[in-house]
Amino acid sequence: MTRLVCPFCGARELGEFEFRKTLPEPGGTPFAQVYERIERPALSVEHWQHVEGCRGWLLVHRNPSTGDVLGTELLGGGPL
Amino acid sequence: MRRHGRVPARAVYARACDESPPNEPLTARRRCRVSGPDPRYSAWSLLRARIAGDGYWRPLWSGRVLADAYDVVVVGAGGHGLATAYHLARDHGVRRVAVLEKRLVGYGNVGRNTTIVRSNYLLPENHYFYEDSLRRWQSLSRDLNYNVMYSPRGVVDLALSDDDWPALARRGNAMRLAGIDAELLDRAGLERFVPELAPRRARRFPVLGGLLQRRGGTVRHDAVAWGYARAASAFGVDIIEDCEVTGVATAAGIASGVETTRGFVRAGRIVFATAGHSGLIGTMLGTPLPIETHLLQAMVTEPIKPLLHTVLVHVFPGHGEAYVCQSDRGGIVMGGHLDGFPSYTREGRWDRLEEVVQGAVDLLPQIAGLRILRQWAGTNDMTMDGSPIIDRLRYDNVFINAGWCYGGFKAIPASGSACATLVATGTAPDLIRAYRLSRFATGHLLDERGGGPFPVRL
Numbered sequence: 001m002t003r004l005v006c007p008f009c010g011a012r013e014l015g016e017f018e019f020r021k022t023l024p025e026p027g028g029t030p031f032a033q034v035y036e037r038i039e040r041p042a043l044s045v046e047h048w049q050h051v052e053g054c055r056g057w058l059l060v061h062r063n064p065s066t067g068d069v070l071g072t073e074l075l076g077g078g079p080l
Numbered sequence: 081m082r083r084h085g086r087v088p089a090r091a092v093y094a095r096a097c098d099e100s101p102p103n104e105p106l107t108a109r110r111r112c113r114v115s116g117p118d119p120r121y122s123a124w125s126l127l128r129a130r131i132a133g134d135g136y137w138r139p140l141w142s143g144r145v146l147a148d149a150y151d152v153v154v155v156g157a158g159g160h161g162l163a164t165a166y167h168l169a170r171d172h173g174v175r176r177v178a179v180l181e182k183r184l185v186g187y188g189n190v191g192r193n194t195t196i197v198r199s200n201y202l203l204p205e206n207h208y209f210y211e212d213s214l215r216r217w218q219s220l221s222r223d224l225n226y227n228v229m230y231s232p233r234g235v236v237d238l239a240l241s242d243d244d245w246p247a248l249a250r251r252g253n254a255m256r257l258a259g260i261d262a263e264l265l266d267r268a269g270l271e272r273f274v275p276e277l278a279p280r281r282a283r284r285f286p287v288l289g290g291l292l293q294r295r296g297g298t299v300r301h302d303a304v305a306w307g308y309a310r311a312a313s314a315f316g317v318d319i320i321e322d323c324e325v326t327g328v329a330t331a332a333g334i335a336s337g338v339e340t341t342r343g344f345v346r347a348g349r350i351v352f353a354t355a356g357h358s359g360l361i362g363t364m365l366g367t368p369l370p371i372e373t374h375l376l377q378a379m380v381t382e383p384i385k386p387l388l389h390t391v392l393v394h395v396f397p398g399h400g401e402a403y404v405c406q407s408d409r410g411g412i413v414m415g416g417h418l419d420g421f422p423s424y425t426r427e428g429r430w431d432r433l434e435e436v437v438q439g440a441v442d443l444l445p446q447i448a449g450l451r452i453l454r455q456w457a458g459t460n461d462m463t464m465d466g467s468p469i470i471d472r473l474r475y476d477n478v479f480i481n482a483g484w485c486y487g488g489f490k491a492i493p494a495s496g497s498a499c500a501t502l503v504a505t506g507t508a509p510d511l512i513r514a515y516r517l518s519r520f521a522t523g524h525l526l527d528e529r530g531g532g533p534f535p536v537r538l
Contacts, residue, residue, distance in 0.1 A: 001423075002430070015431050019421035019536060022372050034533050035464045035520045036368040039359030044422050064373070065424045 001067035007074050008054045016052040023047065041065050047075065121225050140306050141185070141313035146320050149346035150176045152503060153338055154353060155325045155361075157181035159190035159489060160481050161353035162308035162319075163496020164503070169315035171497070172504035177317045179309075180340060182324040186305030189355045189488055192426075192458035194378050194403060194415040196391055197490040198235040198296030199260055202251045205514035205526050206467060209494055211260050212511055216493030217299055226307030228299050229408065234390040235296030236265070236274065238443075240285040244395070248291040255293075263292045274390055277443065284442050297391065298405060304492060328365060328478065335475045349503055351479045356424070356459025358482035367474045369482070370464040370520050372535050375419040376486055377428030377457035379436070381450040383410030394443055402439030412447050414440045418460065418486075420536050428457035460486055462535030467526035470499050470508070471517040479503050480517075485535070 005011045022037045023045045038045070042065055048058045057075040062068065119125040119136070129136040152168055154161045157179045168174040181187075197217050199210035221227050239245040252262035263269075266289045270279045279287040309319055320342075327339035328350065337346040352361045362369035388406040395401040402416045416436030419429045433455060441448045463469060463483035468491065473480040481499045484491060498512040508516065514526060531537060 014429065021534060022422055025368065031521055032368070035370040037359065037370065037372045038368055039363050039371065039373060039422075041360060041424065046422070048421075062422075064422045067423060067425045067427065 001062075001069065004048065004050075004058075004060065004069060005072050006050045006053055006056065006058065007072060008056050009050065012050070012053055016050060017048050017058075018051045020047040020049060043070070121227075140310040141319050144318040144320070146178070146180075146323060146340075146342055146345065147176070147318065149337075150178045150318075151348045152177045152351060153345060153347035153349070154179045154351045155338070156188070156353040156355065156357075157185045157305075157309065157319055157321065158188045158353060158355055159304055159308065159492035160355070160484070160495050160499070161351070162305060162312055163492050164351055164353055164481065164499045165317045165319075166308050166312040166315065167497045167500030168504055169312060169317050172500060174504060175316070177312075178345070179312070179317060179319045180323045180325055180338070180345070181319070181321045184321050185309050185319060186302055189458040189460070189484075190305045190492070191302055192378070192456055193301055193489040194405065194413050195298040195301045195407070195489065196235060196296070196403065196405065197230070197299050198293050198391075199490075200235065200237065200251060200255060200262060200291065200293045200296065202254050202528055203467075203526055204254070204258060206528060207255055207258050207260055209498075209511050209515075210487075210490060211258065213491050213494035214295060216497070217490075218295070220299075220304075220307070220493055224307040224311045226303065226310055228303045228307050230299045231297045231408070232295050233297040233405075234273070234292055234294045235393065236270070236290040236292050236390055237393045237395075238270075238290045239288045240394065241288070245288055248289070252291045261293060261295055263294070265290045265292050274388075274392070276388055276446070277392065281445075287443075298407075299489075300408070301489060304489075308492075308496070328475075330475065333475070335478045349477045349479065351481060351499065351503055352473070353481040353499070355482070355484065355488060356461055358461040358480065361480065361482070362473070365474050365478070369469070369473075369480075369517075370533070371461050371469075371483055372464075373422050373424060374460050374462050374535055375423045375426065375428055375457045376415065376417075376460050377419065377432060377436070377455060378413065378415035379433065379452050379455040380407065380411040380413045381447065382453050383407075384412070384450065385410065387446065388412070388444065392443060394439055402436050402443070404440045404443060411453065412440070412444075412450060418462070418536060419457070424459055426457045426459060428455060460484075460488075464520060464533040464535070465525040465527040466529055466531075466535070468495070468515050469517050470495065470502060470512045470515045473517070 003011050024036045044062045044064045046060045048060050059075050061070040154165045165177045165179045199214040201207040252264050255262040267279045324341045325338045329336045359371040359373045391405040393403040469483040470481050502508045
């Protein structure tokens with residue numbers, strides 16, 4: 001994995017992006033939202049930020065066992 | 081490559097070796113009972129092997145077959161799993177113990193680290209624990225009857241900014257209050273201890289001083305896995321390789337055994353010591369853990385003559401870090417910060433490798449012309465406060481020994497002993513009471529870095 005596709009800026013080097021967190025189970029307690037993570041061998045749902053680009057927050061679906069990116073979308077659905 | 085600072089380095093070596101530890105090792109030394117034809121290693125056994133000729137030496141651990149039932153099943157034949165099994169058999173007399181390993185003994189992080197051991201932590205819960213571990217390292221070769229090549233060559237954390245200096249002083253003071261050796265070196269002191277570093281040399285980040293722990297150093301990592309496996313095997317522990325645990329079976333509210341790729345195994349108690357795959361264990365048991373899995377990579381250059389006699393740890397202001405030491409074979413071993421996103425690929429990203437090499441070359445420009453022979457990565461079970469978890473998980477008879485972040489290797493002896501006590505007696509020894517899982521819910525976090533619930537430094 002060397003690139004991520006920002007829906008706003010296009011394919012960019014991985015170094016432009018910053019990973020923030022793996023998402024917990026939706027709708028959990030505040031404790032779970034802060035501390036718990038769902039770890040799966042084939043699917044990781046994550047928040048990233050395009051810090052050296054549009055600075056948009058991204059929702060990224062990846063396969064952590066192969067490094068394949070399954071999909072990227074802007075968090076909140078549209079350009080910020 | 082020219083030689084640098086050989087003579088002072090030798091003098092320092094001698095000094096570091098002469099210095100006796102502040103306290104006696106915690107464990108009474110008990111000889112490892114070796115059954116069968118497997119000889120206890122000694123000068124005498126070398127002589128006997130010479131006379132007996134071929135066929136005298138036996139495999140380090142015996143290839144036993146998987147039984148139907150065990151008192152304790154340990155999942156993961158890495159350092160922590162093997163050490164836990166060894167202490168269960170040796171200290172608590174647990175008869176039937178199995179260590180199940182998905183791949184090979186020592187395939188995971190115990191063979192992927194940079195072999196550094198130290199106990200220079202700030203928080204009392206951590207420095208007492210790691211100090212216990214360091215004392216065990218000092219006598220481990222004798223305890224296991226296997227040379228793990230503990231080398232107290234010193235670990236120096238370098239101060240590269242005005243902010244680093246008081247932070248190191250604070251950490252050093254905390255350690256000294258706990259009776260752990262720590263020395264704050266200014267530039268002149270650093271120049272005496274590591275002349276090859278040339279602290280006064282102009283560099284991107286000027287070196288202001290460092291915090292030295294003389295008893296810190298390196299241990300040969302593979303030997304730790306093999307030594308524990310051999311010693312555990314001698315106590316009757318079954319080490320089963322190529323046997324992946326795929327699930328936990330339950331009956332009457334407790335776990336009854338594990339499903340494996342070689343069939344069902346009944347177990348009185350189950351211990352998960354699966355390092356980088358602990359997050360998946362949480363998911364498997366339906367109990368999400370405060371763990372995210374990240375890669376940490378390391379690399380080693382071609383071997384050269386002695387250049388660096390100690391371990392240098394170097395944290396860039398604001399991003400990443402690099403630590404450098406020279407292996408006994410002569411290669412310069414370098415490591416750095418996490419890759420920065422969850423992964424099980426064990427590949428390592430290229431820009432991080434560049435960053436680590438930049439940091440190492442900035443410290444020691446002498447190594448700039450060397451070729452990197454190997455690069456590798458391990459999967460790190462990063463907890464949300466950077467400290468480990470040794471506790472029950474969901475069921476009363478299921479235990480997890482996880483969340484070692486990047487500190488797992490140096491913790492092996494203490495973790496094995498303490499985890500075995502928890503599993504055998506049901507009560508956590510004082511040393512690991514702070515490592516309970518519920519600390520995240522109650523707010524008793526052990527956050528050395530003070531960085532909040534994110535493993536990645538921003």
